[in-house]
Amino acid sequence: MKWLIDTETGERSRLQKLSITALVLSAVTLAPPAVRAQPAGMQITVNGNGDEIQPDGVLTLREAIALVNGTLEDLSESERAQVVGSAGDSTRIGFNLPPGQTTILLNGELPAIASPGVTIDGTTQSGYDIESLEAEQGSIPTPVVVITTAPGQEIARGLTIVADNVTIRGLSVYGFNSPSRLTEITGLADLVNPGRITAKAPPADIFISNPDVPDNAIRFGVPNTDEEIPPQGILIEYNWLGTPPNSDAPVADLSSAFGVYVFDGNNTTIRRNAIANQQGSAIITSIRANNLDIRNNLIADNGFAGMPDAIRLEGEIDNSAIASNLIRGNAGSGIYLFKPEGSATIEDNIIIDNGRRYKRAAIYITGSGHQIQNNRIANQPGPGVVVARFPDGHRVNITNNQFSNLQGLAIDLVAQSNAGVQAYQSGDGANPPVKIHHRRRQVANYGINAPRFASREFLATANRVTLVGTAEPGAEIEIYHVESGDGNSGTTSFPIARISTDDEGRFSAVLTDFQEGDTVSAIATHPDYGTSEPAISSTIRQLPGLQGEVR
Template sequence: MAVFTVNTTADKINPSDGVISLREAIALANNNPGQDTILFQLEPGQQTITLDSNPLNLPNIPSLPNIPSLPNIPSLPNIPSLPDIPNLPTLENQPTLEITESVNIVGLQEPDQITIEGDGGSFDIFTISNGANVTVTNLTISEGEDGIQVDDGNLNVINSILTDNKSDGIKIEGDNANVNVVGSSFTKNTSDGIEIAGENTNLKVINTIFTENKSDGIEIAGENTNLNVVGSSFISNEKDGINIKANNTTSFVSKSTFSQNGDNGFDINAVGQNVKVIDSTIIKNEDTGIEIGTSEEVTNNVVQIFNSDIIENLTGGSGGGVSVLGIDNEVLLVNNQITGNSAEVNGGGIAVDSGNTMFLGNNTITDNIADSDNNGTGDGGGLFIGLGAIVGIRASQITDKVDLGGEYRNVFGNFFDLGDNDIAGNDIQV
């Protein structure tokens, strides 16, 4: 457990120059078993370490001239075998900082005081391999392809900024990774804030901001992922706040905000998801607040939403606040405020396709709009229930909805009235 101190912003390997670069510190840690620590002792103020695409400063090799044909060479006598040469450390002339042994990399007091940057996206800033356990604290990581790529290992990111990377802030490529992110921000990455491509990943995100990423805040493309999000914000990403597109994931989201994303706030569009959302706000997204399932596919998702505000989302399809697509989804909504959402087709507040099951308990569903483009297509300002969907409603208020086409302002479709409801006007029920 050694401590290596970086005292230059230069990116080079030169053991005889009397200073230690970040690249040298990582090389030293890679050759020293155990959980080492890398610290920084740089000039005061904001400092940037720009990674060199040719860190070993290898010269360009000139083209060789054409060699004339050689005459036949007589056979040489047998040469005796050379003795074994001991293993020497390998120095690869790659710009990526590859971490192969466990290490803590600790910046200064604020994350913007030290920036590790690439050349705009031709290589990753950090890669983690060989099962290393890595913690990154108080750093800004930018201008890479991925800010950090996890090929084989585990990662903690604390109070750090991952911004302006050409692909993802963090990409989890390997299987069985454990990744924890606390108090950090992912901004303006060209793809996702965090992308999970490997399987069996455990990702925990606490008090972290995902904003203005060109795709999703978090994208889950690897199966059997466990996602835990607490106290985090997904704001103004160009696609979804969170996009689950891989099967059999488990997600828990608490005290988080999904706002002004260019697509859905939360998109649950694969098979076999188990999702729980508690005490969260889903507001002003440019498509459905929470979309569950995939149209005309058996998706078998179980989604529970408690004590949350789903407000002023809008969609060009059905279900401005909550949309349940596909078949065999089970959705529970309890103690939620679903207000001011709109859909150009059905269900300004909620739309439930045929073949799905939903229970609504103690919800307030008001001031939602169906058929928002007023073209005569769309019903159920508050709630649209497709033929064959099973919906039970208890102790809920569904009032003051608008269907701009003029029919079924509040609820369209058959439902089980389980008592203590305040449901107004033009409703069908059993």
């Protein structure tokens, strides 16, 4: 069995008991699998699924990580036979576990991967469908090697990465949480003064951080010492996170807290993973996550017992990308950017059926300079894209997206005065036209006004209709075709034309492919301000008494 993206059908099916085992896309463009490089440097083979460190007949994963970290004191002759080559710029930890013994039950947290250039490669295990991975575009084969907690154990993190250029590939990792150990109490003073209690490093299936964080309580502020340099060049690919390979959703006490937690790490790539059934977000950031690339992942059914948003980015995220993912069935927003430093590009995603617990926007944005383009957003109990004014909600471009069946505006620009809980979940509704400077700067995207059509109806002659209106001078106008639902679905809108306004803000668009009764709307995007809310729609009518067929 494998998670498969079918780029032709666009429907969702189920295999066995997991509601998202077979997910399919119709509009997401997927990159083919990368060609696997030939291994070099030290090759370590894990051939035992135990969790001990002792010189015996098998090499465990715990021993393999200790070996690459330089902390393993002794190996038996049998264990030495599982190590080939010498230490260099790269080390691969592969697997040769006996049939039926491919689940590694941990009794405690594994040591952090502290040596650069390490790859933990589950695709090396016998039984892994490597041919499908290499030949079938969009396939995420079922992992064979599983890393989870032993019965009765509470372990915060599955794999912790604190070194550069580490790759985690082809594993099933789930069950890592620490609900009874969320804070650090160091003495009586902490109990007398609860404000002294500090949060411990958060739990996750995969946790990425500078070396100083995992064993210590969290301190505020961006680290700036030599010991707190964030790791770079991390690659997370082809994994199932939060889900066992038998495709059953894990029982409650084996649910993971988060999928991938980029607590402090730059240049991280998270691609072609299936991340599901997390109590909180599938992917979340904290201190630094610049140049983060989240691409071609299946992200579903997360956030029902914690942070509800499927992807939640905070902290430094400059030059980050969220692209070509299927984000479906999560508790809150599909993507939430909360007070980030830096800008991100969100493009080519399918974001559908989210907000299943909280009525949030499909995409909620704070911060400036973000690009949101070519996404399909549907079936959301809230708006499509919301841009908050505070902090600094400017120059957010939202173009060439398709919206369907929303309970709110396709694009909602929030005013500064609306800073309550509802505004930070589902926006504040349509803004009135604003012309005064000091009032415009109190609204996201400098309060750029929605385009205004010259009429609520435009008359067509033969197969031609001209739409005219006004908007911000120097803006680009996207005309949207708007379709009403059939009773089972809401309004759908998608772009059909693009023109520019003149120096006085006037625009004119000629359409030749339309039908009598078609409804149109528009948005305006200005290079200095960003994108507006949608215009009040207009309807195309056939001019009475004239001959000619309207297509």
